[in-house]
Amino acid sequence: MNSRVTAPFLVAVLLLSGCGAQVEGAAADRKVTVKRCGQDVEYTTPRRAVVYEGGSADKMFALGLTQHVHGYVMPPANPPVTESPWAAEYAKVKFLSDDLLNRELVVEAKSDFVVAGWRSGFSDQRGITPAILDDLKIQSFMHAESCFNYPGHPERVTPFEGLYTDLERLGKIFGVEDRAASVVADYRKRVEAVKAQAxxxxxxxxxxxxxxxxxxxxxxxxxxxxxxxxxxxxxxxxxxxxxxxxxxxxxxxxxxxxxxxxxxxxxxxxxxxxxxxxxxxxxxxxxxxxxxxxxxxxxxxxxxxxxxxxxxxxxxxxxxxxxxx
CATH class of the missing domain: 3.40.50.1980 (Nitrogenase molybdenum iron protein domain)
Structure with a gap:
């Protein structure tokens, strides 16, 4: 973990087990600044995340953060979660809706963190944006891959780098940087192996x-x-x-x-x-x-x-x- 996270007043006890990564004690109230697209945002460790679509849920599960996920929203386009490599993790959290992401659902779930993409989850038209959630004191996180045309704070990354960036940023928000680094290193290795055989x-x-x-x-x-x-x-x-x-x-x-x-x-x-x-x-x-x-x-x-x-x-x-x- 970096020096900001391991400072005495922010010491996190990271327990890696078969159930995933757990952050205990003082870490539950830690604050850290992480980019949300091109904007620096201060996060407090979330406890009731709502995740939209399989990609958002899978990122959390891959980092061992199931206990921080309250529930998921899964529109009909998504295949059944029982087919997911993380089917067991989906079974531990609540299925909230098979509709599109909306503000009422997030508020009703008493969520403190929402993970989705810009215009693929968050939407001006449907009245659920990071800015609106900020006013409601609900934290939000956007897939970096979707940020290239985010108003006011665009960010451009290639799609696979976007995946790695998201995992690293989520790792920082939840204090599991080592786990994130390990997951990203494995994915990079697999991608490089494919390129070598092209x-x-x-x-x-x-x-x-x-x-x-x-x-x-x-x-x-x-x-x-x-x-x-x-x-x-x-x-x-x-x-x-x-x-x-x-x-x-x-x-x-x-x-x-x-x-x-x-x-x-x-x-x-x-x-x-x-x-x-x-x-x-x-x-x-x-x-x-x-x-x-x-x-x-x-x-x-x-x-x-x-x-x-x-x-x-x-x-x-x-x-x-x-x-x-």
């Missing part, structure tokens, strides 16, 4: 299909699938979009001639339905990826900011390595 030569052109029939919704440069494709040895045909998730045209997809299509698999929009559409839709039925039946399914939680993007990278990299030459 196929040589020209990268395979890859299109990520999220949803949409009139116009397709896809991954721009600011979300994890862009780097999943890149690190595995492919090329996201829409990597030039300086955006997160973005609507494009079918004409642009056809012009890109993708040889592989990654299907983002939602809980409420199954991959099989999307593949069926691409095969039957005249505009896409002749794409190289469709003709050669080269589809790779990426689980929803392997495509949004969270620990499972490393699993998603390893799975897609294996798929690319095993493609016929």
């Amino acid at each position: 196929p040589k030569g020209d990268p395979v052109p890859v299109f990520l299909y999220d949803s949409g029939t009139d116009k397709p919704f896809t991954a721009g440069a600011q979300v994890p699938p862009n780097e999943i494709i890149q690190f595995a040895g492919g090329r996201n045909v829409f990597s030039g979009l300086d955006a997160r998730w973005s609507e494009v045209t079918w004409e642009a997809v056809v012009q890109a001639k993708p040889e592989v299509i990654v299907i983002l698999d939602y809980g409420d929009k199954p991959a099989a339905e999307k593949i069926k559409f691409l095969k039957e839709f005249p505009t896409t039925s002749k794409l190289p990826a469709v003709v050669n039946d080269r589809f790779h399914i990426l689980d929803y939680n392997e495509g949004i900011s969270g620990p499972r993007i490393v699993d998603g990278l390893e799975g897609f990299a294996k798929y690319l390595r095993e493609l016929p030459k």
Whole structure:
């Protein structure tokens, strides 16, 4: 731990056990300044966190912080939590809602900390933003990957670096920096191993299909699938979009001639339905990826900011390595 945390009046007793990381004694009331996007924010160790979507919950669970999580909000797009590597941890906390994140829910839960992404959880339109929660004396944390267009305090990090940054910042907020450093080091090692095995030569052109029939919704440069494709040895045909998730045209997809299509698999929009559409839709039925039946399914939680993007990278990299030459 750093010197700020180990100062005599902020001594934290870190207990690592099978139940995760516990911070006891004086650490429960410790204060630390950590960035929330580009803004320096002072945090008091949270005790009743509300986490939105699998990525937020998984970051807390990966750091052994289950006892600090009061409950989770899981919209229908998320696959069942019983399929999560942290299913046992989900079972220890409350399921609060399958709706979008909202202020009333957070207040009713008596939460002192909310974890979500900017515009993927927090929203001006729905009246739940970090500024609004600040006025309510409720702390908040935003995924760094979502911060590039956060009003007033933008921050730009690449998606995988965003994951590492979030884990390190959460580790500091909860006084488990050593645990965070260990988790991040493991993820970095796994990512570097994938890069080392990536196929040589020209990268395979890859299109990520999220949803949409009139116009397709896809991954721009600011979300994890862009780097999943890149690190595995492919090329996201829409990597030039300086955006997160973005609507494009079918004409642009056809012009890109993708040889592989990654299907983002939602809980409420199954991959099989999307593949069926691409095969039957005249505009896409002749794409190289469709003709050669080269589809790779990426689980929803392997495509949004969270620990499972490393699993998603390893799975897609294996798929690319095993493609016929």
